Amino acid sequence: MxxxxxxxxxxxxxxxxxxxxxxxxxxxxxxxxxxxxxxxxxxxxxxxxxxxxxxxxxxxxxxxxxxxxxxxxxxxxxxxxxxxxxxxxxxSEIEFASWFSDTPVIGITGSNGKTTVTSLVQHVLKQGGVNSGMGGNIGNSFAKMVTEEDRDWFVLEISSFQLDGIDRFRPHIAILTNITPDHLDRYDYKLENYIESKFRITRNQTEEDYFIYDADDKNITSWLERHPVKSQKLPFSIEKKIENGAYLENENIVITINNTKSTMPTSDLALQGKHNTKNAMAAGMAAQLLRIRKQTIRESMANFQGVEHRLEKVLKINNVLYINDSKATNVNATYYALESMESETVWILGGVDKGNVYDDLLPLVNEKVKAIICLGVDNEKIKASFGNIVETLVETTSMNEAVQMAYRLAEKGDNVLLSPACASFDLFENYEDRGRQFKEAVRNL
Structure with a gap:
């Protein structure tokens, strides 16, 4: 039957x-x-x-x-x-697909950076001549790839919601980029539940598998102290020296796996900023595990194009740079975006709040943001958090209106940054739709 x-x-x-x-x-x-x-x-x-x-x-x-x-x-x-x-x-679909595939998987999860790391890993593998397919939470579903593609490796971005529905799914290499409060509305507003969900990626791993993670992330390290994993741990850090894993020394990334060492200057990385140094460490270790040549890894990191809607430079108009970071659907992603701003910034944010707390952003907003443009149906929390810090705070109800307003407020040398810190479902279909509408509105200025 x-x-x-x-x-x-x-x-x-x-x-x-x-x-x-x-x-x-x-x-x-x-x-x-x-x-x-x-x-x-x-x-x-x-x-x-x-x-x-x-x-x-x-x-x-x-x-x-x-x-x-x-x-x-x-x-x-x-x-x-x-x-x-x-x-x-x-x-979940990830679980179902895994029943019918023996192809080894590199699985990538985390609150932020997972799309960048997934794309970066795939980019390095391709340049290294590995026959790999990329999908999961981005692009094609894992199930569709298992149906259609004969690959030697699958590189999968995996969300916590997808991990909630796994039973036997086992990635050979698991990468956990970081854990910051996100989607708490789906986890009874308990950070513990969300952390547990992310760690499901290691659940079926054995001593033969690898777990790459951020050793600077307190949520990750304290969870590991209480819940040991079976796989071989490869931490990365920009704060401390690491024997087996990756760390930063004099602005060089140093990766050591099983006594094999490689280094790469951070100045060579195509994507700049502290968080991207970490993304490069995670992807670099995965590539080294697959024995891709060090030279190929370095070159791939230097010529990587980045991900659409993630700190994507759109256009310079009247010497004002417009940046699309629509993929920043939580506060932590926006933190990285603001941290990387070198000039005065007009910041467009807002949307569906997932239980956001904006406190961490206050020093950055104080230092870098000259005006805030709210783009959401309900902006009360944003006004309460930042109303006293910035001189100008305006509310808009469409992308065109927000971009027109930014155009008026920005002066020569400024940035206009769309980094919403919220989900997009109140005014847009999804974050891609939001990002594309932003780019369209900027091109129409």
């Missing part, structure tokens, strides 16, 4: 799972409470997959042997609770 799978969510992960499930002979039912995008409907139709939208037919869902839920659906919704009570396994 063919196994039955119910798939909740008709986006990238849902449709990827459907394609893989079809290949593996499952009977499939895909259900989305909202509308499914046309491009995904076409794939479902072409592959003769049973689907529905704008409703959940419970009888069909509860008839399944296993349920894959999209990362956007919280564990707390009644249907998920009911499925688990009935003993029907509810898993």
């Amino acid at each position: 063919a196994k039955k799978i119910a798939i909740l969510g008709g986006g990238e992960s849902g449709v990827g799972t459907a394609l893989l499930a079809k290949k593996e002979g499952y009977v499939i039912f895909l259900s989305d409470k909202g509308k499914i995008k046309q491009k995904y409907k076409d794939v479902l139709e072409n592959n003769e997959i049973d689907w529905e939208e704008e409703q959940h037919t419970k009888s069909k869902i509860f008839d399944a042997d296993v349920v894959m839920k999209s990362p956007g659906i919280p564990d707390s919704v009644p249907m998920i609770i009911e499925l688990r009570e009935k003993g029907i396994p509810v898993i």
